[in-house]
Amino acid sequence: MNTRIKSLLVPAVLVVVVLLLPRFITSSYWLNLINLAISFSIACLGLNIVLGYTGQLSLAQAAFWGVGAYTSAILTTQLGLPVWAGIFAAFFVAALCGVLLGIPTLKLSGHYLAMATIGFGIIVQLILVNEIWLTNGSDGITKIPSPWIGSFELKDPATFFYVAAVSLILLTWGAIHLKNSRVGRAFMAIRENEMAAGTTGVDTTYYKIMAFALSAGYAGVGGWLFAHGGSHYISPDTFSFDQSVILLVMTVLGGNGSAIGSIVGGTLLTLLPEVLRFLKDSYMMVYAAGIVLIMIFMPRGIAGLVSNMPISLRLRTWWNADSVATLQVAATASSRENSGGSQKAFTPRDCSGSGEVLLTVKGLAKHFGGLKAVDGVDMAVRRGEIQALIGPNGSGKTTILNMLSGLYVPTAGEISLGGAAIAGKKPHIITSLGMARTFQNIRLFGELTVLENVLIGRHCHSRAGLFTSILRLPSQKAEEAAIRAKALEMLEFVGLNGKEFAQANSLPYGQQRLLELARALASDPQLLLLDEPAAGLNAAETEALVGLLFQICTRGVTILLVEHDMNLVMNVSDHITVLNFGKKIAEGSAEEIEKNQEVIDAYLGTEVGNA
Numbered sequence: 358m359n360t361r362i363k364s365l366l367v368p369a370v371l372v373v374v375v376l377l378l379p380r381f382i383t384s385s386y387w388l389n390l391i392n393l394a395i396s397f398s399i400a401c402l403g404l405n406i407v408l409g410y411t412g413q414l415s416l417a418q419a420a421f422w423g424v425g426a427y428t429s430a431i432l433t434t435q436l437g438l439p440v441w442a443g444i445f446a447a448f449f450v451a452a453l454c455g456v457l458l459g460i461p462t463l464k465l466s467g468h469y470l471a472m473a474t475i476g477f478g479i480i481v482q483l484i485l486v487n488e489i490w491l492t493n494g495s496d497g498i499t500k501i502p503s504p505w506i507g508s509f510e511l512k513d514p515a516t517f518f519y520v521a522a523v524s525l526i527l528l529t530w531g532a533i534h535l536k537n538s539r540v541g542r543a544f545m546a547i548r549e550n551e552m553a554a555g556t557t558g559v560d561t562t563y564y565k566i567m568a569f570a571l572s573a574g575y576a577g578v579g580g581w582l583f584a585h586g587g588s589h590y591i592s593p594d595t596f597s598f599d600q601s602v603i604l605l606v607m608t609v610l611g612g613n614g615s616a617i618g619s620i621v622g623g624t625l626l627t628l629l630p631e632v633l634r635f636l637k638d639s640y641m642m643v644y645a646a647g648i649v650l651i652m653i654f655m656p657r658g659i660a661g662l663v664s665n666m667p668i669s670l671r672l673r674t675w676w677n678a679d680s681v682a683t684l685q686v687a688a689t690a691s692s693r694e695n696s697g698g699s700q701k702a703f704t705p706r707d708c709s710g711s712g713e714v715l716l717t718v719k720g721l722a723k724h725f726g727g728l729k730a731v732d733g734v735d736m737a738v739r740r741g742e743i744q745a746l747i748g749p750n751g752s753g754k755t756t757i758l759n760m761l762s763g764l765y766v767p768t769a770g771e772i773s774l775g776g777a778a779i780a781g782k783k784p785h786i787i788t789s790l791g792m793a794r795t796f797q798n799i800r801l802f803g804e805l806t807v808l809e810n811v812l813i814g815r816h817c818h819s820r821a822g823l824f825t826s827i828l829r830l831p832s833q834k835a836e837e838a839a840i841r842a843k844a845l846e847m848l849e850f851v852g853l854n855g856k857e858f859a860q861a862n863s864l865p866y867g868q869q870r871l872l873e874l875a876r877a878l879a880s881d882p883q884l885l886l887l888d889e890p891a892a893g894l895n896a897a898e899t900e901a902l903v904g905l906l907f908q909i910c911t912r913g914v915t916i917l918l919v920e921h922d923m924n925l926v927m928n929v930s931d932h933i934t935v936l937n938f939g940k941k942i943a944e945g946s947a948e949e950i951e952k953n954q955e956v957i958d959a960y961l962g963t964e965v966g967n968a
C-alpha cells in the first residue's frame with residue numbers, strides 16, 4: 358500500500374468514528390461521560406509529555422487543568438471573552454503557570470520534585486478557594502457559556518462531543534509528531550540521561566521548562582473542555598491533589614511515554630467506575646484492585662503490553678515499511694553496496710597537527726571539600742593531534758574532562774577552546790562551540806534507538822522548534838532528512854550500519870562504546886574528549902578502535918584521550934600529559950614519558966618497556 362493511502366487511512370477512520378459515535382450512543386449521560394473522558398485524556402496527554410517523554414514526575418496536573426478551566430470560565434463569564442478565544446487563554450495561562458512551576462523545580466528530581474509539584478497544586482487550590490473576588494471561592498463559577506458556531510450553540514453533549522473529539526485528535530497528532538522530532542528527542546534525552554543530554558548539546562534547562570509549559574498548556578485545554586461542556590459549573594474541589602493522582606495513574610496505566618496510551622488510560626479509568634457501579638458498595642474496591650493488578654502485571658502499562666504483542670510488531674513493521682526514515686536508511690545501505698563498501702583501509706597516520714593550540718588550560722583546579730581532585734593543572738592541546746591524559750586511578754583525569762565539558766564548574770583556573778573562554782559555561786554551550794565527549798561509564802540514551810541516539814548528537818546543528826516540530830512543517834522534514842543523512846554517515850563510520858533501529862541498550866558492550874563515539878562525532882566537534890574508550894573492549898575491538906582513532910584524526914578532529922591501556926596510548930599519542938594526585942607530573946612525547954623516572958614511579962612501574 359502506498360504511503361499516501363496509508364497516511365489517509367487514520368484520518369478516514371477517525372472521521373467515521375467521530376461522526377458515528379453520537380448516533381450509536383444516544384444517552385446524554387454516557388455522552389457527557391465520554392466528553393469528560395476526553396477532557397481527562399487531554400490532561401493525561403500533557404502529563405505524558407512531562408512524565409513520559411521528559412521523565413519529570415509531576416503531581417500538579419489537576420491544578421493546571423483547573424487553571425485552564427478557571428481562566429476561561431472567568432474571562433468568558435466576567436469579561437465576555439468569546440468562548441473560542443477561551444481555549445487559547447486557557448492554554449497560555451496554564452502554560453505560564455507551567456513555566457512558573459518549571460523554574461524552581463529545575464534543581465530537583467525524583468521525590469523532591471514530586472513534593473514541589475504537590476506544593477504547587479496546593480497553592481493553586483488555596484487561591485481558588487480564597488480569592489473569592491476572582492474565583493467566587495468554594496461556591497465555584499456557574500452558568501459557564503457553551504461555544505457557538507454562528508447562531509448555533511454547541512450545548513447538548515452530542516454536539517459538544519465533536520468539539521471535544523476534534524481537540525483530542527489535534528492534540529494527540531501534535532504529541533505524536535513531537536515524539537519523533539528534534540524537540541521530542543531532546544525531551545527523551547533528558548529522561549534517559551540528563552548529563553549526557555547536556556554534553557550532547559541539549560539545553561536541559563530550556564527543554565525541561567518547555568516540557569512543563571507544554572504539559573500544563575495541554576491540561577489547560579482539557580480544563581477548557583471541562584468548564585464549557587457538561588454541567589457548565591466548576592468549583593475548587595474538582596481540581597484537588599486527589600485528581601492529580603488519578604491523572605497520574607491514568608497516564609502510567611495507559612503506558613507512560615505513549616500518547617495513545619494516555620488516551621486509553623484516561624478513557625478506561627473514567628468509564629470503568631460507571632461500568633462497575635452494579636457492584637454497589639464493593640465497586641471502589643474492585644476498581645482499585647484492578648488498577649493494582651494492571652500495574653503489577655503490566656509495568657509498562659497497557660500500551661507497553663499491546664506494543665509487544667506479535668501482531669503489533671507486524672503491524673508496526675508494515676506501517677513503517679515505507680516511512681521516510683526507513684527508506685532513507687535502505688537507500689544509504691544500497692548506495693554503500695553499489696560503491697563496494699566505503700570502509701576505508703586502515704590508515705596508519707595521515708593526520709598531522711597544525712601546531713596551532715586548540716585548547717588551553719591554565720591553573721585548573723577542582724576541590725571537593727578538602728579533597729583537591731585537580732590542583733592547578735596547565736596544559737595545551739594542539740589542533741589535529743591526539744593527546745593522551747594518563748595517571749593512576751583517582752588522579753583527576755575524569756574530573757578534568759568534566760570541567761572541560763562543563764559538567765563541573767572549576768574551583769579555579771581558565772579554559773579556552775579556540776580562543777573562547779569556556780570555564781564554567783553550560784555543557785550545551787561548550788558542545789555548540791565544538792567539543793564533544795564520551796564517558797568512562799557509557800551514558801547512552803538506552804531506551805531510544807541507535808539512530809535516535811546519533812540524531813540527538815546533531816541537536817546543536819539543527820533548529821526545529823516546538824511549533825515546527827508539532828506541526829511537522831516542510832522545513833522540519835527537510836532538516837530531519839539532512840540530520841538523518843549525517844547520522845547514518847556517522848553510524849557507517851563506526852561500523853554500526855544495519856543497527857539503526859535497534860534499541861541502544863540492546864547492543865553488546867563494545868558496540869555501545871562505538872555508538873557513544875558516533876553520537877559524539879555527529880556534532881562535528883573540533884575537539885573530542887574520550888574517557889577510557891578501550892575499557893572493557895577485547896583485543897580485536899581495541900585494535901579496531903586504534904584504526905578508528907586515526908581515521909577520526911584524519912577527519913580533522915583533535916582528540917584528548919584518557920586511557921589506561923598503555924599500548925594504545927603509546928601507539929596513538931602525539932603528546933602525553935601525566936597526572937598524579939590532581940597535579941601534572943610530566944608531559945612530552947611517548948618516548949619521553951616512557952623514560953621519565955617520576956612517571957615510572959607513580960604510574961607506569963618498572964616494566965613499562967614491556968607494557
Ligand code: ADP
Nearest residue numbers: 725728730748749750751752753754755756757
Ligand atoms: P580518575 O578519572 O583519574 O580515575 P577522578 O577524576 O574520577 O579520577 O577522581 C579524582 C578524585 O576526585 C577521586 O578521589 C574521586 O573520588 C574524587 N571525585 C571525583 N568526582 C567527585 C565528586 N563529584 N564528589 C567528590 N569527589 C569526587
Ligand code: MG
Nearest residue numbers: 754755756797
Ligand atoms: Mg576516570
